[in-house]
Amino acid sequence: DAWTYLRETTRGEVSEDRLRAYLEKAPEMARYLSEHTRAEFVSLPEYADYYQRVPGSRPGGRCLEPKNFDASLLGDEFLNMREQNYQMLIMKRIFMTVFEARTMLCRTPGWIRITMRLMARYWLDIPWRFKSRRDRNLAMGNALVGMLRRSLMDRGIPIWLNAPARELIVEDDRVVGVAAEKEGKTIRIRAEKGVVLAAGGFEGNQAMREKFLPNPTRAEWSCGNRHNTGDAINMGQALGAAIDLMSDAWWGPxxxxxxxxxxxxxxxxxxxxxxxxxxxxxxxxxxxxxxxxxxxxxxxxxxxxxxxxxxxxxxxxxxxxxxxxxxxxxxxxxxxxxxxxxxxxxxxxxxxxxxxxxxxxxxxxxxxxxxxxxxxx
Structure with missing residues (x-):
């Protein structure tokens, strides 16, 4: 069913090799995170596939949501985490899960109890209220980010902030590292096995939006990260890397x-x-x-x-x-x-x-x- 649904919804724009790789490796990835990191997930039995008339669709169960995560486990690193978009918070500050949001919006049985529990959990967390207005009971995207950051801390893996990559280092026609900027200096970082470009899209780059996306388009219309400016795409293109589907996006009004x-x-x-x-x-x-x-x-x-x-x-x-x-x-x-x-x-x-x-x-x-x-x- 999953194979049929993916093939139908991608309409031949994604190769079958990639679709198969996704179906094989995505469960491995989720299983690895669950077994070897702090990440924990729950299935969403009532979160339906978006195209219910497409063969292979399911009424729910295919989407995963991270469980809540306690931000106090991050220590001072919590201050470096970008805040959740206000639309996903109650009163611009209180986290809720997908299930809780759906229950409250639809006012299904138990919605008042859930609302009161979330409010009480936030306002009665008095020691944390003296530290921050932000809710430490992270949910959804912030919860996953918190889990992964804590997992890196557990393994002693640092994250360099304010250290943008500037170019890929090439030797003998192979990418062997990255030149980055840190504290005003250029640092050359050599990779032992390979370089992964995982820097997101280009929603914050007005020039790239005008070049690739349907116009009119404005960076301020995006609810994505403003610092996604297409750096990885541009570094790859500088070496002749192929690009595809650049006019498409994870659209939403x-x-x-x-x-x-x-x-x-x-x-x-x-x-x-x-x-x-x-x-x-x-x-x-x-x-x-x-x-x-x-x-x-x-x-x-x-x-x-x-x-x-x-x-x-x-x-x-x-x-x-x-x-x-x-x-x-x-x-x-x-x-x-x-x-x-x-x-x-x-x-x-x-x-x-x-x-x-x-x-x-x-x-x-x-x-x-x-x-x-x-x-x-």
């Missing part, structure tokens, strides 16, 4: 929030009832419940000078506002409009009593918006 360092990815909000995504013409152009990658692909595919889809506008009604959180804004039952910070009320969230009035505030076409709402209703 994002929202730029005033006063926050990173954009927020609209994973759940876009799919909730009572809302639609529209373009500048006020037209609904995509199934909002589609996987977030497909939503952005539709934004790019249907974007045109006559009907711009980048940016798009998430329009929702009063019932949505009352029931659901959206970006940095909690549902109105917990955070009414009058309690919103000024920056959110004045420029981020726009409100009107009529669709025509809302279209005017957004600067989009009213007739298109009215027709889109009429059709969806």
């Amino acid at each position: 994002t929202s730029v929030v005033p006063g926050e360092d990173h954009a927020r990815m609209l994973v759940i909000e876009k799919s909730l009832p009572g809302s639609i995504l529209v373009n500048k013409a006020g037209e609904r152009f995509v199934n909002e419940a589609a996987p977030y990658i497909d939503v952005v692909n539709a934004m790019h595919a249907k974007n045109s000078p006559e009907k711009p889809c980048v940016p798009a506008y998430l329009v929702f009604d009063a019932t949505f506002r009352k029931r659901y959180p959206c970006g940095p804004i909690l549902q109105a039952s917990q955070q009414p409009d009058w309690a919103l910070p000024g920056a959110l009320k004045q420029g981020y969230l726009k409100k009107a009593d009529t669709l025509e009035g809302l279209a005017a505030r957004l600067g989009i076409e009213a007739t298109g918006l009215e027709e889109s709402v009429r059709n969806i209703n």
Whole structure:
């Protein structure tokens, strides 16, 4: 089933050799981490494959989530860990697992108990509150990073911070090391077995975004690491390394929030009832419940000078506002409009009593918006 699903969803863009290697080695990797490091995982039985109509899909169980990890085990190294994106935190500070987030959002049985437990765990951790506002009960990505960093500490393996790699060292047509910059000096590091380029993407490199990705594109639209500037890709290309699929990405519609360092990815909000995504013409152009990658692909595919889809506008009604959180804004039952910070009320969230009035505030076409709402209703 897994082989069929991967082959169908990659549509021939990834070689079968690579797909087989992934299926063989990914379980080995997870098993090795579980047996030889501090990493611990749980399966997510209700986290479905995104393309349920594709042969080989499963309704859940294929995704792994790291267990919670105690940040106090990192000592001062915890201060070097980048904070989790605010969208994955309660009140911009309290961690939650995927299961806990789903239970609270859907208000399934036990959601109040989970909410109270998370709040109590954070606020009653008084000694740690004197040290940091950050929650030490790490979850999701931060938990995995903490586990791996602690594992390196256990083995006495250092991590050099602020030491960017600048170029690959080549001898006799073979890469034998890396030239890095540390404390203002160039250091040549020779590799005993090989050099692994694992420096992420190029979401923070505006020039590379404009060269490779669909335009318009802006670095500040990404919720990824701003320091992913394509260094490894550029070092490899300098030696003639092949590149592929550079116009593709782990897409997701994002929202730029005033006063926050990173954009927020609209994973759940876009799919909730009572809302639609529209373009500048006020037209609904995509199934909002589609996987977030497909939503952005539709934004790019249907974007045109006559009907711009980048940016798009998430329009929702009063019932949505009352029931659901959206970006940095909690549902109105917990955070009414009058309690919103000024920056959110004045420029981020726009409100009107009529669709025509809302279209005017957004600067989009009213007739298109009215027709889109009429059709969806």
